[in-house]
Amino acid sequence: MFVCGDSEHPSAAFLHLFLSLSQAMCQNLGDLHVTGPLKDMNFSVPEGGAVRFIYQFTSEPPAMSFRATGEKDGIIDIVPKTGVLYLNGSLDWETKAVHRLQVESLDEEGNTVKGPYAVTIYVEDINDNPPEFDQTKYTGVVRQNSRPGKPFMYVHATDRDDPTTLHAQLVYSILHHFPNPYSEMLFQINNVTGAISPSRTGSYYLDPQKQDTFTLVVTVKDMAGTTTNAFTSSTDVIITVKESLWKAPSTIHIQENSTQAHPVNISQVHSNEQDVIYDIFEKEKLPRLPFSIDQSGVIYVTEPLDREEEDTYNFFVVTKDNKGELVDKPLKIHVVVEDINDSPPVCQQALTVIEVQENEGSNIGTILATDRDEEDTLNSRLQFKIESQVPNVPASNLFLIQQDTGILQLTGHSLNKRIAPNYSLKVLVTDAVFQTICDVQIHVIDINDQIPIFEKSDYHNVTVAEDLPVGTVILEIQATDGDEPGTGSSYIIYQMKEGDPKNTFIIETDSETNRGFVRIHKALDFETVPVYNLVINATNPEPLVAGVQYNSSSLTLFKVFVTDVDEPPVFHETIYKQEVSEDIPVNTLVMTVEAYDPEGDTVRYSLEGDVRKWLRIDSTTGQVYTASTLDREQKATYTVNVVASELTQKSKATLILQLLDVNDNPPQLGMDYTLFFCHPLSGGERALIQATDADEQHYYSTFTFSVADDTNTRSSWEISKVNATHAYLSPKHANFEEKVYNIPVIINDNGKPPLEGKVNLEVTFMNNQTGEKSCFIEVERQHFWPTAGQAIGLLIGILLIIGMSIFLI
Template identity: 80%
Template sequence: MWLNLEGLLVSGPLKDTDFSVQEGGGPRILHQFTLEPPAVSFRISGEKAGIIDIEPKSGILYINGSLDWETKQVHKLQVESLDESGTVVKGPNAVTIYVDDINDNPPEFNQTKYFGVVRQNSRPGKPFMYVHATDRDDPTTPHAHLSYSILHHFPNPYEEMLFQIDNVTGAISPSRTGSYYLDPQKQDTFTLVVSVKDMAGTTTNAFTSSVDVIITVRESLWKAPPTIHIKENSTQAHPVNISKVQSNEPDVIYGIFEKEKLPRLPFSISKNGDIYVTEPLDREEKDTYTFFVVSKDSKGELVDKPLQIQVIVEDINDNPPVCQQALTVIEVQENEIGGSHIGTVFATDMDEEDTLNSRLQFKIQSQEPEFPEKNLFYIQQDTGNLHLTGRSLSKRDSAKYSLKVLVSDPGFQTICDVEVHVIDINDQIPIFENSDYNNVTVAENIPIGTVILEIQATDGDEPATGSSLIIYQVKEGDPNNTFIIETDSETNRGFVKINKALDFETMPVYNLVINATNPEPLVPSVEYNSSSLTTFKVFVTNVDEPPVFRKPIYRTEVSEDIPVNTLVMMVEAYDPEGDSVRYSLEGDKRKWLRIDSATGQVYTASLLDREQEEVYSIEVVASEQMFLILHLRDVNDNRPQLAMDYPAFFCYPVSGGERTLIQATDADEHLFYSKFTFSLANEMNTRNNWEISTFNATHAYLSPKHANFEEKEYNVPIILNDNGKPPLENKVNLKVSICKCSSENSCFIEVDREHSWPTPGQAIGILVGVLLIIGVILGAVFCHMKYKEKNEKGDHKDAKDKAELDRLA
């Protein structure tokens, strides 16, 4: 009975039609042909393969089974429409179905085992044998493109493989390392496990097959024998001949030279060069032996270079494979494509590593249930890698598959149980009920492990899976992992707990951002967003802890006649929060003692009297010390001043372009004078003679506006503004000297036109060019003489001073 497929099928009148259909896949509908009167039914003929047919009345063309590209790539059919009498109305029309190949065939080698021979010192890269595999899939697609590689190397005595394979041709050759080290005396047989992958080996979902390649190494007369292999715990009668050496010279005497100093060496050599093992060996006691065989003449001289003999004690296969887990559980999402690598079955073998005794091979023995078909899974025999074969799994078909995997070594077999769980894809993110859980207030001494908040997010994926389980984490605001969030796996409720002790002094507030995620990755098209985040604040309150005394009782003994102010003892307490401690006494009813409040030193305050009280007990109180701090805010109550304590000067005569830097300062906080304003007083002479320009916030340049200045001192009135709130101004007079300068452009005398009598500073400036000691003496004499003649010889003195200045200039 067909379902009502109206609107779901592509339909149309009968005509020649081609279809492309992927092999496998099961029953499906391809097309619906519509009847055109007088036609009342359809008929189909041709290469129907027993599964291609048409529903006569409805015209639905369908496949009732699975097509196989390997069996037939094209099906050619004819469709006719018939009237009620069975007469052909229309047709036959050609219907061609092309089968598209899928990668459903693993590659196969053309031999079950390969054998090859390689000579010692063969050139690297030169092939000495080939392996060949075929793939039944479409050779025009990557499904049948094969890539070869060496999967295992038994034994593998070096870090690099001794053989290599061309991944395209399957040619096997010695590697560069093998060309140098291959030596049949050390190892004459190698077993290579060669792997071939389809899909050119470029994807983990490729099918893989492997084959053993047995390689024999041939060698080239005093030669060390190949590495000697002796099975442990041999039951043969000893001594047993294990090898032979022969010197190039006759009548030599053979001997064994130990490389290792062993308690006993279980080997001997005969006069003919036969080497014997003298007793059974135990691989667990020692797995390798190395010694030298020497040949000497009758005088005891060496005839040949010593030969190194290597003996390996071989393990016997006495251990079966062991499943790494009693039950291997593999989860597979519904959307996992056919061919995907879904997991690995792991097993171990206690026999010697890298030998055939411990080589494991895997095979699926059974699958339960066998629905919707058998062989839904494929396992790589040498790796245990488990793949889907040709289709995705559906949880509606079965939520779980039980596999029995047969794991075998050359002598034992073990069954490993595997469960494949089909899981819902993770396409829903956790969503918090509240985007903000507001504030939580806790005391700093709250016990570790206390739950301080419960949070809740929900997830729409299948319950009790990795897609719906919610993991809560503190994403931001907790650098020291002070909090931890545990999840109730049944309800997905989160419990925020204290993970480390809180400390109000270190961190009084936490601004926490919590995210909710799943352990299972989201599908590529879905991402976490703000709905999976929530916030809340944790306020930590301080717990004031009282001071603690170092001792519970302070006891001492003194004489009753000690003087007043004698130190009798010292008490000590500390505050857990680091505050200062002050001490006081209570219950000192006789007023015999006093205590230093800062140090805890106890002194006598008056004379003691044993007859009044022999044992005097009082209470010492320790309390926290508190400070009251008064901080005064600054107001703009200081006018700006010039920071210069020396006069400015310009060299006479003024030539133009000169300038001098002046600076303003203020006693107020920097807030009120971050920028000073400089300007000249609004006076005619001042503005005609001088100009001022800003340099930065605290400095300005003063410069003369012309060259017509006399040689004297000028007072330049300048207005300073501190730009405070409110701003304060100050008018200051800057003394500026116009004076003759030395060759170093420094003024060597102050010019004062108001007084004819030179000051001591002017005298020093005049005598700069003479020797310092003579100048000081002459200056003192000159000042003394001029002081006596000040009134009666003023005019004469001025002329003399002027002449002296002219001479110095």
């Protein structure tokens, strides 16, 4: 067996090796499982390092020494005498990842006693190789306006370390690029694949006219870039920016209704990339899109276009790869359909009717027509001309139409309804190619030269009760007008000229008969206005002609007498609310309610629903007082009705009293507790108790618990608080007899001022003879376990003892 400090070796070189091994081994004697009998074994050893102890094989007689053979490679060997397997040099994972040896034990004559056994040493890789790019410098070309994220070149690096570990996991990044005219990088790199593409900023700003060459400093890190100790390599990437081939054509103009054979080539686009698939899409989703594109980028119109159906088209051309992914940014194609004169004028109305008063001035109306051809062009310019007038009396040229506006005028003659009440015109409307006839009918209407005349100048009076419903008709009136029936000159509007400043009444007119109906518009009130002296006038919506004025014939008188109706008293408010403290003295004034009687009768007050007899009311003044002590804990919101009465009528209002809490209830226990402890006590017993309070929460949100201030109680019992409402009662010693103890407990709330409650807890000590813990009702026991620190201390102590004793020989 190997012994620390053994010096029986034949040579100085071997002595030096042995001393190194001895030191290495003795330094590792504290490790677990470093020695054991000869058997098949596997070891994992990090590469690098110097002389190292791996394992010590133990032997049993007649074995006296050990021998190792196999893939030692001049680095791995065994000390024959002691069985120490060791390294005398550095392992290299990149050179050899696994060493397979055979170890056997020998007797004094060199014969095999046990073995050979397979010993396999797996070399663990360490990060000892930096990543290397496969080129010292890269070059690439990118087109202006290339799609962001679309790779245009790749860089690649390798690492000789174990590819299954972080040591060979590489991450790419761009350290700088020169020049950098913007605050954001113009290029980006996929940190896993090394793919370089334009960034979103670069896709927008790259322009060979401004800068056609960029130098990128690209770095690669191993260890997945997760540590500052990772190895880093860098390379230069020279990028040339070229002008984009992918450009939208200028606006395409196509004349409508083309007679060419379709499809017709109208433009072409070119992608920056080879072997792309061209396609068209639109945002507006028209019923059909009359355009197509072939795989050379040629855009076609597939059918004749109609400007009146659609005057412009906007669609997009895209390029895709064979996976359906976009290659270039979509190009917007704008097509304008050019107009030809292919639409005739259209009359806006099949028949245009114009009313003209007998004395009307020059302009009497406008003939409206439209043309679907392009607006503000000669194709849609319309001109007007009167083709015929029927009848031709009193002249054939009574009307004139402005050629370019369609405004119809009288030539100077006034129309006379008695000569001709109607005229029919045919108006010719033309554009540069087409013409249309529009029919016009002119009605000559009477002028308003007659005023309305009432059938009565005085409708005398009517008597109505003040409670008559709104909308009731109280009078019908009639005036007549000599102008043409059914026109604005003869229609009559009735209005209250005097005597109704608040619009209490309204008058509606029957359009067929011009009869007027006087209705109640707002509620009547005898106490406010008992009599209305009304003056009603009658007018027309059309203005009177010059020289004619309304006079007294268009006025009539009417008087309304309002009779009184006995009404109930009226409260100033329907609901009276008041907050008062529950401890206010009896006979305290709470509030005053007020009501009045519309007829002026005396009002008396009383209460209804005062079931607790807490209130009284002064029957004359309406003042409400407390009649007895209030108690919020009985009723927090107290509602009663106030009755206002006069001789025959009465009405009610609601009185709501909100009682504010005061601290007037001492705390007490939440239930009747009966506590039992097993006798004798074994330690850790405690009983949970709860306190409650009838007052509002802000008075008892926190309770204070204590035992009575007497020597015997304080020496035997203690109370510890659990939370705001609970506490534990615990015995302070085990010297109790089998009997009943009364424990006085004091509970304080946190009111201002606080209230104190004193309760007696009955605790029974009883012998547990059943073994079923029946005496353990409502009592807890505390369990004691070592803390985390204690547990760790015990564990360390045990491990130290084991470590000191394993290898002491």
